[in-house]
Amino acid sequence: xxxxxxxxxxxxxxxxxxxxxxxxxxxxxxxxxxxxxxxxxxxxxxxxxxxxxxxxxxxxxxxxxxxxxxxxxxxxxxxxxxxxxxxxxxxxxxxxxxxxxxxxxxxxxxxxxxxxxxxxxxxxxxxxxxxxxxxxxxxxxxxxxxxxxxxxxxxxxxxxxxxxxxxxxxxxxxxxxxxxxxxxxxxxxxxxxxxxxxxxxxxxxxxxxxxxxxxxxxxxxxxxxxxxxxxxxxxxxxxxxxxxxxxxxxxxxxxxxxxxxxxxxxxxxxxxxxxxxxxxxxxxxxxxxxxxxxxxxxxxxxxxxxxxxxxxxxxxxxxxxxxxxxxxxxxxxxxxxxxxxxxxxxxxxxxxxxxxxxxxxxxxxxxxxxxxxxxxxxxxxxxxxxxxxxxxx
Amino acid sequence: xxxxxxxxxxxxxxxxxxxxxxxxxxxxxxxxxxxxxxxxxxxxxxxxxxxxxxxxxxxxxxxxxxxxxxxxxxxxxxxxxxxxxxxxxxxxxxxxxxxxxxxxxxxxxxxxxxxxxxxxxxxxxxxxxxxxxxxxxxxxxxxxxxxxxxxxxxxxxxxxxxxxxxxxxxxxxxxxxxxxxxxxxxxxxxxxxxxxxxxxxxxxxxxxxxxxxxxxxxxxxxxxxxxxxxxxxxxxxxxxxxxxxxxxxxxxxxxxxxxxxxxxxxxxxxxxxxxxxxxxxxxxxxxxxxxxxxxxxxxxxxxxxxxxxxxxxxxxxxxxxxxxxxxxxxxxxxxxxxxxxxxxxxxxxxxxxxxxxxxxxxxxxx
Numbered sequence: 001x002x003x004x005x006x007x008x009x010x011x012x013x014x015x016x017x018x019x020x021x022x023x024x025x026x027x028x029x030x031x032x033x034x035x036x037x038x039x040x041x042x043x044x045x046x047x048x049x050x051x052x053x054x055x056x057x058x059x060x061x062x063x064x065x066x067x068x069x070x071x072x073x074x075x076x077x078x079x080x081x082x083x084x085x086x087x088x089x090x091x092x093x094x095x096x097x098x099x100x101x102x103x104x105x106x107x108x109x110x111x112x113x114x115x116x117x118x119x120x121x122x123x124x125x126x127x128x129x130x131x132x133x134x135x136x137x138x139x140x141x142x143x144x145x146x147x148x149x150x151x152x153x154x155x156x157x158x159x160x161x162x163x164x165x166x167x168x169x170x171x172x173x174x175x176x177x178x179x180x181x182x183x184x185x186x187x188x189x190x191x192x193x194x195x196x197x198x199x200x201x202x203x204x205x206x207x208x209x210x211x212x213x214x215x216x217x218x219x220x221x222x223x224x225x226x227x228x229x230x231x232x233x234x235x236x237x238x239x240x241x242x243x244x245x246x247x248x249x250x251x252x253x254x255x256x257x258x259x260x261x262x263x264x265x266x267x268x269x270x271x272x273x274x275x276x277x278x279x280x281x282x283x284x285x286x287x288x289x290x291x292x293x294x295x296x297x298x299x300x301x302x303x304x305x306x307x308x309x310x311x312x313x314x315x316x317x318x319x320x321x322x323x324x325x326x327x328x329x330x331x332x333x334x335x336x337x338x339x340x341x342x343x344x345x346x347x348x349x350x351x352x353x354x355x356x357x358x359x360x361x362x363x364x365x366x367x368x369x370x371x372x373x374x375x376x377x378x379x380x381x382x383x384x385x386x387x388x389x390x391x392x393x
Numbered sequence: 394x395x396x397x398x399x400x401x402x403x404x405x406x407x408x409x410x411x412x413x414x415x416x417x418x419x420x421x422x423x424x425x426x427x428x429x430x431x432x433x434x435x436x437x438x439x440x441x442x443x444x445x446x447x448x449x450x451x452x453x454x455x456x457x458x459x460x461x462x463x464x465x466x467x468x469x470x471x472x473x474x475x476x477x478x479x480x481x482x483x484x485x486x487x488x489x490x491x492x493x494x495x496x497x498x499x500x501x502x503x504x505x506x507x508x509x510x511x512x513x514x515x516x517x518x519x520x521x522x523x524x525x526x527x528x529x530x531x532x533x534x535x536x537x538x539x540x541x542x543x544x545x546x547x548x549x550x551x552x553x554x555x556x557x558x559x560x561x562x563x564x565x566x567x568x569x570x571x572x573x574x575x576x577x578x579x580x581x582x583x584x585x586x587x588x589x590x591x592x593x594x595x596x597x598x599x600x601x602x603x604x605x606x607x608x609x610x611x612x613x614x615x616x617x618x619x620x621x622x623x624x625x626x627x628x629x630x631x632x633x634x635x636x637x638x639x640x641x642x643x644x645x646x647x648x649x650x651x652x653x654x655x656x657x658x659x660x661x662x663x664x665x666x667x668x669x670x671x672x673x674x675x676x677x678x679x680x681x682x683x684x685x686x687x688x689x690x691x692x693x694x695x696x697x698x699x700x701x702x703x704x705x706x707x708x709x710x711x712x713x714x715x716x717x718x719x720x721x722x723x724x725x726x727x728x729x730x731x732x733x734x735x736x737x738x739x740x741x742x743x744x745x746x747x748x749x750x751x752x753x754x755x756x757x758x759x
Binding site: 253278280281287288300369 | 692748757
């Protein structure tokens with residue numbers, strides 16, 4: 001059993017063997033992975049020690065205290081939050097050994113090829129085809145809303161391998177090499193002016209069968225692991241008070257008395273309270289996860305933050321008065337991260353419109369809460385037992 | 394803007410869950426909705442037998458009182474769990490008013506004699522301040538004339554159930570006054586399960602307990618903070634019961650709960666209730682630790698009132714005609730939720746408190 005004291009001892013050993021002051025960043029991260037201190041709840045040999053997930057904080061605090069280099073979880077969030085748990089659960093030993101270390105160190109960025117122009121919230125309607133040719137699968141189709149595709153070395157991909165099966169049954173899950181010549185990434189410019197996402201065109205892309213995750217036709221079940229982990233990572237954030245969108249608005253309110261009106265004050269205080277309650281709700285979810293009692297709150301946190309972000313950023317534009325008529329920069333940029341705080345109020349207002357769409361629309365999430373949490377009857381399904389090829393599109 | 398040094402403990406301990414189970418069992422056996430409705434039409438709207446079981450049988454009246462004063466030496470966290478269950482049953486007992494509000498006032502004065510009597514549950518106390526008073530707001534006082542108390546205090550919750558009234562007076566002291574030395578005129582309350590009375594003092598003798606202001610302030614702050622847990626219980630009942638009903642009730646040859654318009658409303662309500670749980674737990678924990686208490690209580694109370702009212706209003710609407718009947722208990726919860734939204738300060742009063750404590754100043758006049 002690995003306990004906190006044991007983890008502290010191992011962390012100190014790592015620091016002694018690889019002093020951060022004289023070790024390059026990548027070298028240190030690789031050593032940390034090999035010492036099992038990357039994600040302590042992963043198995044030994046794969047960056048972990050099979051320790052309880054809650055003990056990760058012990059390692060992180062020890063390393064942060066001495067300023068040891070860290071990876072960039074925001075930049076490699078899709079790999080960490082979605083690809084890694086899926087590879088861990090469904091990957092072969094070879095796949096785990098190949099993919100997990102460079103994923104965790106950030107040497108290899110991952111993206112996610114799930115959504116399609118015709119399959120967004122109805123993800124299982126996807127039409128990208130994968131056809132078996134010898135030891136390879138040949139992929140043809142189009143994906144959309146792919147963040148980091150222009151930076152990624154690997155992608156998690158779901159594609160249709162059996163059009164004669166009902167839509168959930170004929171899907172298979174792959175790891176796609178983004179350097180394959182059949183992969184074309186085009187920026188997708190958004191209402192903010194920047195191109196944070198991409199369209200990805202897949203034309204005769206060859207994926208070896210050894211890069212399949214899970215059984216042929218079992219891709220929908222594998223994808224559920226990915227999506228569940230996405231929701232946990234969205235809900236499991238730890239925020240300080242005023243750590244979200246309310247922060248810049250409260251700051252402006254304090255610093256610029258001339259902008260204050262009574263009507264805005266009423267709305268601001270109400271939203272401040274809602275932001276604080278949502279923060280506490282996310283914190284309660286985090287405490288539940290750490291105590292090994294996962295709650296359902298995660299499904300709701302994304303709904304709450306989307307609505308709050310939109311209301312708060314809308315208020316912020318109004319609060320700025322004449323400045324609210326202006327925008328900071330319409331240049332088509334390619335940001336690696338969604339940077340809410342580095343931009344102006346107008347950007348926050350426009351970008352937050354995506355919060356109720358990306359990663360599951362709020363309407364779909366409300367259905368999920370109603371059905372999976374409250375146990376209410378499911379929506380009528382007319383597509384469940386029909387072969388995918390016979391569905392209207 | 395200060396950030397909390399440590400996050401509050403927002404979970405329930407095993408002991409708290411055991412306490413919840415015990416209280417819920419008792420209420421299931423002795424506080425069914427039909428009995429509560431029948432009692433609201435009787436001469437004693439509160440339930441003395443239930444109070445005796447809670448207070449004397451389970452020792453819950455003294456949870457906040459230290460063991461040296463005859464209590465259990467527990468914390469606001471445990472009291473919050475009791476209040477969640479009492480809210481879930483709209484139990485007609487003076488628990489919040491006696492075991493929390495009056496008790497906190499006496500703890501501020503450290504009055505050993507009355508604390509021991511309240512801890513046993515054999516004496517019920519009530520703070521003679523209007524139920525609508527927010528923590529920190531001004532409150533009415535009795536006049537001290539010739540060594541006795543005079544005046545009229547309105548909207549005193551559970552005064553009819555009380556044996557002793559804690560009366561603030563115009564000499565800035567808090568007095569203990571025997572209930573039978575005053576006239577208590579019951580008013581017809583919106584919430585029949587929490588009776589209100591006007592208290593008239595006509596030369597009533599009182600014993601000075603100490604300065605009124607800090608005692609009343611402390612009592613109302615604990616009352617407001619823990620009321621959020623009662624409101625959580627009310628809201629949780631409304632959600633749970635409505636979901637249960639909508640799974641059974643069929644219209645247009647389908648369970649009503651399968652219609653997306655209703656599913657989305659219930660999912661939204663669920664999100665409000667889980668958020669209220671976090672806010673109410675934070676308030677109970679802040680009262681226990683004394684850390685960041687004022688702001689956390691004001692946040693919880695300003696969030697709790699609209700959610701509890703919304704939950705019970707949704708429950709009424711989604712029960713259809715049944716929800717409008719006297720026979721179905723949903724009206725008990727709606728009335729409790731609406732009255733609670735005025736108790737110990739409205740949501741608006743607590744939002745003003747948040748504005749001050751979070752440094753979000755109101756605009757300069759003009």
